[in-house]
Amino acid sequence: VGLGSVPLQDAELAVRELDHAVKNLGLRGVEICTNVNGRNLTDPALGLEKFFARCEELGILLFLHPMGYTQADRLTNHYFNNVIGNPLDTTVAVSHLIFDGAMARHPKLKVLVAHGGGFLAHYWARMDHAWRVRPDCRTVIRRPPSKYLEKFYFDTITHDPQLLKNLIERFGADHVVLGTDYPYDMGEEDPLGLLAQVKRLPRAARDMIAGDNAARLLKLK
Amino acid sequence: VGLGSVPLQDAELAVRELDHAVKNLGLRGVEICTNVNGRNLTDPALGLEKFFARCEELGILLFLHPMGYTQADRLTNHYFNNVIGNPLDTTVAVSHLIFDGAMARHPKLKVLVAHGGGFLAHYWARMDHAWRVRPDCRTVIRRPPSKYLEKFYFDTITHDPQLLKNLIERFGADHVVLGTDYPYDMGEEDPLGLLAQVKRLPRAARDMIAGDNAARLLKLK
Numbered sequence: 001v002g003l004g005s006v007p008l009q010d011a012e013l014a015v016r017e018l019d020h021a022v023k024n025l026g027l028r029g030v031e032i033c034t035n036v037n038g039r040n041l042t043d044p045a046l047g048l049e050k051f052f053a054r055c056e057e058l059g060i061l062l063f064l065h066p067m068g069y070t071q072a073d074r075l076t077n078h079y080f081n082n083v084i085g086n087p088l089d090t091t092v093a094v095s096h097l098i099f100d101g102a103m104a105r106h107p108k109l110k111v112l113v114a115h116g117g118g119f120l121a122h123y124w125a126r127m128d129h130a131w132r133v134r135p136d137c138r139t140v141i142r143r144p145p146s147k148y149l150e151k152f153y154f155d156t157i158t159h160d161p162q163l164l165k166n167l168i169e170r171f172g173a174d175h176v177v178l179g180t181d182y183p184y185d186m187g188e189e190d191p192l193g194l195l196a197q198v199k200r201l202p203r204a205a206r207d208m209i210a211g212d213n214a215a216r217l218l219k220l221k
Numbered sequence: 222v223g224l225g226s227v228p229l230q231d232a233e234l235a236v237r238e239l240d241h242a243v244k245n246l247g248l249r250g251v252e253i254c255t256n257v258n259g260r261n262l263t264d265p266a267l268g269l270e271k272f273f274a275r276c277e278e279l280g281i282l283l284f285l286h287p288m289g290y291t292q293a294d295r296l297t298n299h300y301f302n303n304v305i306g307n308p309l310d311t312t313v314a315v316s317h318l319i320f321d322g323a324m325a326r327h328p329k330l331k332v333l334v335a336h337g338g339g340f341l342a343h344y345w346a347r348m349d350h351a352w353r354v355r356p357d358c359r360t361v362i363r364r365p366p367s368k369y370l371e372k373f374y375f376d377t378i379t380h381d382p383q384l385l386k387n388l389i390e391r392f393g394a395d396h397v398v399l400g401t402d403y404p405y406d407m408g409e410e411d412p413l414g415l416l417a418q419v420k421r422l423p424r425a426a427r428d429m430i431a432g433d434n435a436a437r438l439l440k441l442k
Contacts, residue, residue: 040295071292074261074313078320078358083351084312087344091305092295099299115347119340123308125381126336126407130304133406137299160346166387185354186347 001218003063004030009037011047015054022058028218029061029110034093038070041093042100049102056106061217065114066090082186090118094152095127101140103148110217111151112177116158116167124149124170153217155179156209157188161197168198173205177213222439224284225251230258232268236275243279249439250282250331255314259291262314263321270323277327282438286335287311303407311339315373316348322361324369331438332372333398337379337388345370345391374438376400377430378409382418389419394426398435 004021006014021027036046055062069075069085069092090113097103097111113121120127127145130137141148150171157179158164168176178195181187188194195201195209215221225242227235242248257267276283290296290306290313311334318324318332334342341348348366351358362369371392378400379385389397399416402408409415416422416430436442 035295038295071294073292074256074259078316078360079351079355080313080316080320083348083358084309084316087340087347088305088309091340092301095299095301095305099301116344119308119312119344122343123337123340123379123384125379125384126308127304129380129407130300134300137304139299158344158346159350162391163344163346170383186350 001026001028001220003027003061006030006032006051008032008041008046008048008051011051014048014051018051018054018058018060022060027060028220029063029112030055031063031065034064034066034089035070040096042096042102049105052102052106052109056109059108059110059219061110061112063112063114064090064093066093066118086186087115087118090115091120094118094120094149095145098127098145098148099137099140103151104141104143107151109151110153112153112155112217114155114157114179114181116156116163116179117152117154117171120149121152121154121167121171122163150175153177153213156191156195157181158194159188161194161199164194165198165201168201168205168209173201173208174213176209177217178210222247222249222441224248224282227251227253227272229253229262229267229269229272232272235269235272239272239275239279239281243281248281249441250284250333251276252284252286255285255287255310256291261317263317263323270326273323273327273330277330280329280331280440282331282333284333284335285311285314287314287339307407308336308339311336312341315339315341315370316366319348319366319369320358320361324372325362325364328372330372331374333374333376333438335376335378335400335402337377337384337400338373338375338392341370342373342375342388342392343384371396374398374434377412377416378402379415380409382415382420385415386419386422389422389426389430394422394429395434397430398438399431 066089068081075081225248287310289302296302
C-alpha cells in the first residue's frame with residue numbers, strides 16, 4: 001500500500017487532497033516534510049490545525065520525513081545537512097507539534113517519525129526539564145512533553161542495534177516499525193538483520209516491529 | 222580549581238592566553254564555546270589547529286559549552302534555542318572536530334562536552350553509516366567517526382537516569398564526569414542524586430564519575 005502527498009502550503013487544499021487520497025484512491029496515509037518552506041508545522045500562518053484534525057478524524061497515518069535543515073550554513077561539509085540536518089529538522093518539527101499542543105488537541109493522531117525519531121527520541125529528557133523549570137515552556141501543554149512524544153511512532157532506521165534497543169525500551173515495541181529509507185544510500189539495506197541484532201528482544205516484540213504494527217497503522221488487517 | 226577563557230577569534234592570541242592561563246595562573250584547562258562568532262571550530266579561516274595542538278601539548282582539559290544555535294529562526298518559541306539549540310551546536314562542533322580530523326591529528330587532546338555530549342553522543346550511528354557509504358564523508362578520517370567520538374569526555378547533564386546509563390554504557394564510566402551547569406535553571410541541582418538513580422552501576426564506576434575522572438583530567442592528584 002502507498003501513502004499520499006499533500007500541498008501543505010495551502011491548508012484547505014491539503015485537506016481536500018487528503019480526502020481525495022484516502023477516499024478515492026484508497027491510500028492509507030500521507031507523508032509530509034518536517035517543515036513547510038522553512039516554516040514550522042505549527043506556524044499559525046500555515047493554519048494546519050484543520051489538516052491535523054482531518055488526519056485524526058480519518059484515522060490515517062501521518063508520516064514525517066525530513067529533507068535536511070532549512071538553515072544549513074554550518075552544515076555544508078561531510079554531508080552534514082543529511083547526517084545532522086535530517087534528525088535535527090525532525091526534532092524541530094516534533095518539538096513544535098508537542099509544545100504548541102497539536103498532539104494534546106489531537107490525541108488520536110497517528111504520527112510516524114523517520115530515522116528512529118531523529119535526535120529527540122534519543123535525547124528527550126532536556127525538554128522535560130525545561131517544561132518543569134521554565135514558565136515559557138508550559139504555556140500550552142499541561143503534561144510533561146515526553147508524555148506526548150510517547151504518542152508518536154518511530155521507524156527502525158538507527159544504524160545500530162543498541163540505539164534501536166534503547167528506542168524500543170523507551171517507547172515500547174508497539175511504537176516502532178520497520179524502516180528502510182529505500183533506495184537512498186543513507187537507508188538500511190537489511191532492516192530485518194538490524195532487528196535480529198537487538199539483544200534480548202522477545203519474539204512477540206520482534207513480530208510487532210517487523211510487520212504487525214505497520215499492518216495495524218495502515219489498516220491492513 | 223578553575224578553567225580559563227581564551228579569545229578564539231584570534232588563534233595566536235588564544236595560544237598566548239592559554240599559556241598564560243596554564244603556566245602563570247595555574248588553571249587546569251579552558252572553556253570554549255562550540256562555535257566562534259558563527260564559524261565552525263575547524264573553519265580554516267580561524268586557524269585553530271595551532272590552538273588544539275597547544276592544548277594537547279600542555280595536556281590541559283578543553284571544555285566545550287554551547288550558547289544556543291547560531292541560526293535559530295525556527296527556535297524562537299518555548300526556549301527551544303536552549304532546549305534544542307544547545308545540544309545541536311554541540312553536535313555540530315563535535316562532528317566537525319571529528320570529520321575534519323582534529324581528533325585524529327591530536328590523539329591526546331582531552332575534550333569534555335557539556336550536556337551529556339548533546340545529541341551526537343546519544344545518536345551517533347548515523348554518522349558512522351554516512352562514513353561507510355558516502356565518499357564525501359571519508360575524505361579526511363580513516364576510522365569510523367564514532368571511534369573519535371569515544372575519545373571525548375561527557376558530563377552527566379542528561380536529565381534522566383536511563384539516558385545517563387546509556388551514555389555510560391556506550392562511552393565507559395571513565396569518560397563521564399559529574400556536571401551541574403550551576404547556577405542556570407537548565408542545570409542539574411542534584412547531580413549525585415541523578416547518578417544514584419542509575420540502575421546497576423558498579424560502585425567503582427560511580428566513584429569515577431563522581432570525582433575520580435575529574436581529578437585525573439584536572440590533575441588534582
